Amino acid sequence: MYLTRFRINTxxxxxxxxxxxxxxxxxxxxxxxxxxxxxxxxxxxxxWRIDNTADGEVLLFIVSPERPDLTHLVEQAGWPETGRWQTAPYGPFLAKLAVGETWAFRLSANPVHSIRRTPDESTKRTAHITPRHQADWLLARQEHGGFAVLDRPAAQPGDLESAGYELLVHSQRELAFRKTDSSSGKRLGVKLTRVTYDGRLRVTDPDALRRTLTAGLGKGKAYGCGLMTLAPVAVAPVAVGP
Known part of the structure; x- marks a missing residue:
């Protein structure tokens, strides 16, 4: 596995x-x-995931089984004369994950649930649209994902967004576009809600967390959702956007 970072020239x-x-x-x-x-x-x-940093940079992160060649992205959306990308083997980091470690994390995901408005109606996948329900979506996936979001020592009254956890949900974006169905060739409409989670976690099951970090979390993985990355707690990622 490889982890790649590419700076986009906006x-x-x-x-x-x-x-x-x-x-x-x-x-x-x-x-x-x-x-x-x-x-x-x-x-x-x-x-893959797009991050917007506090100092205005736009970064593309990629996790992949093979080493990528981003020459075409440098030519289209980088700095052709000076632009580079950074790729590092991910396996050594993943192999060292251990129970009880704490990490800062960032995740962009498509938090959805299935609803049925009437008993006879088929279930329909629907996006969570409030920060509280979006946070609950992630919290419900902790055990299977191999991690536990840390409790906040002193939750503030009325703090519904993170419900007492070291978790921030932000940068909600509604995406709508069309794609060609591979089997029928028809043009289909796609809509999804993408939000970003910043927080701190404790490793509870290293194997499960390795699976989360390399296979993704939730739906919409082809469209910039599902990638969780970790960083030392001392340099927790800075949340930007509303």
Whole structure:
């Protein structure tokens, strides 16, 4: 497994096109691999995420089973004369994860649930739209994901967003675009809600957490959702956006 970081040059027209189209960015990410990367069940897959930093940088993170070549992204959306990307083997870090360790984390995800408005109606996948329900969505996946979000020592009265946990939900974005169905060739509409989670966690099951970090969490993985990354607690990621 590999972890890659690429800085996007937002002044370029190609960058603006990619950042406004999850489908186009997905295609650009997948084009970084000479051979088609197969996705099998809950195994490792290509995951990606866009981060906006406090000092205005836009970063693309990729986790992948193979080492990517982002030359085409440098040409379209980077700095062709000076631009580089950083790729590091992810396996050594993953192998060292141990029960009880604490980490800062960031996750962009598509928090959804299935509802049925009438007994005869088929279930429909629907996005959670409030920070409290979005936080509950992640908390419900802790045990299976191999981690536990840390309790906040002193929750503030009326703090509904994180419900007493070291967790911030922010940067909600509604995405709507069209894609071509691979089997029928028809153009289909896609809508999803993407939010970002920042917080701190404790490792409870290293194997399960390794699976979360390499296979992703939730739906919409092809469109920038599902990638969780860890950082030392001392340099917890800074939340930006509303």
């Amino acid at each position: 002044a370029r027209m190609g960058a603006r096109r990619l950042l406004t189209s999850p489908q186009a960015l997905h295609a650009a990410v997948m084009a970084a691999f000479a051979e088609r990367v197969a996705h099998s069940g809950q195994g490792p897959r290509v995951l």
